[in-house]
Amino acid sequence: MKNNKIGVFDSGLGGLSILKYLQTDVPGYHYLYLGDNARLPYGEKSPEDIYKYSCQAMDFLFAQGCALIIVACNTVSAQALRRLQQEYLPLNYPHKKILGVIFPLAEEFANHTKITRIGVIGTKATIASGAYENEIKKLNPNLTVETKSTPLLVPLIENGWAKKPETKMILKKYLRPLKTKQIQALILGCTHYPFLSKDIRRIVGKKIIVPDPGKIVAKSLENYLKRHPELNLKPQTKTSTSFFTTADIDSFKKEGEKFLNSKIENIKKIKID
Numbered sequence: 372m373k374n375n376k377i378g379v380f381d382s383g384l385g386g387l388s389i390l391k392y393l394q395t396d397v398p399g400y401h402y403l404y405l406g407d408n409a410r411l412p413y414g415e416k417s418p419e420d421i422y423k424y425s426c427q428a429m430d431f432l433f434a435q436g437c438a439l440i441i442v443a444c445n446t447v448s449a450q451a452l453r454r455l456q457q458e459y460l461p462l463n464y465p466h467k468k469i470l471g472v473i474f475p476l477a478e479e480f481a482n483h484t485k486i487t488r489i490g491v492i493g494t495k496a497t498i499a500s501g502a503y504e505n506e507i508k509k510l511n512p513n514l515t516v517e518t519k520s521t522p523l524l525v526p527l528i529e530n531g532w533a534k535k536p537e538t539k540m541i542l543k544k545y546l547r548p549l550k551t552k553q554i555q556a557l558i559l560g561c562t563h564y565p566f567l568s569k570d571i572r573r574i575v576g577k578k579i580i581v582p583d584p585g586k587i588v589a590k591s592l593e594n595y596l597k598r599h600p601e602l603n604l605k606p607q608t609k610t611s612t613s614f615f616t617t618a619d620i621d622s623f624k625k626e627g628e629k630f631l632n633s634k635i636e637n638i639k640k641i642k643i644d
């Protein structure tokens with residue numbers, strides 16, 4: 372099998388917020404998207420389980436011919452990426468690569484001259500890991516990072532409640548303490564949150580920058596591909612995207628198409644445990 376694909380892994384639908392930008396900003400590649408919807412939410416799981424599930428997901432995507440996998444899920448990036456890169460890859464796939472999303476997002480603000488106070492929202496597991504503070508402070512120790520876990524948002528989004536007034540109320544409650552701390556930028560540290568970005572931007576106000584994580588990850592992938600010709604990932608004229616979910620296809624399609632803003636045609640239900 373040709374190893375000419377790029378995998379995108381998320382615990383559910385959230386990673387579509389990243390895939391959307393990869394398709395438009397880094398075209399010319401075959402993307403394979405895997406959502407482990409059956410075992411979501413990862414944000415409530417132990418680091419050991421998150422690592423175990425992620426290894427199974429990586430095994431599946433590499434077996435489909437991926438040369439590189441983007442771990443779109445912040446929870447996995449925060450809790451398991453280091454072990455995936457340092458233990459799992461050298462042992463199983465020494466010539467392949469796995470990238471996360473936290474470093475590119477942290478880097479975006481590290482050298483921003485006007486921003487000194489950054490807010491981060493994420494799942495319980497992401498916030499508990501301290502991964503965003505660590506990465507940001509490693510890059511620029513003068514920045515202040517305020518974090519808040521917002522665990523109700525993922526189940527609301529996965530169940531199609533993104534536009535409900537109840538979700539807006541919960542968002543307001545979650546974001547108030549960060550506004551009080553006078554953050555100047557807010558990192559959406561969970562792949563699901565960009566689906567609420569309109570409401571989030573409205574609640575925090577124009578003065579707080581809320582960048583689109585997918586855009587930043589796409590820019591960083593583009594640079595990475597330039598720097599790693601050994602992966603042999605060459606842009607093609609004819610490309611395709613395939614989708615895999617560990618849960619129900621119909622609900623993945625129904626909710627996913629809203630998020631992706633395009634049709635999800637090529638989709639299969641798989642078992643990875």
Ligand code: DGL
Pocket residue numbers: 381382383385386411412413414415443444445446447494497525560561562563
């Ligand atoms: N997609 C995950 C993230 O980016 C969160 C969803 C979950 O809890 O499984 O953190």
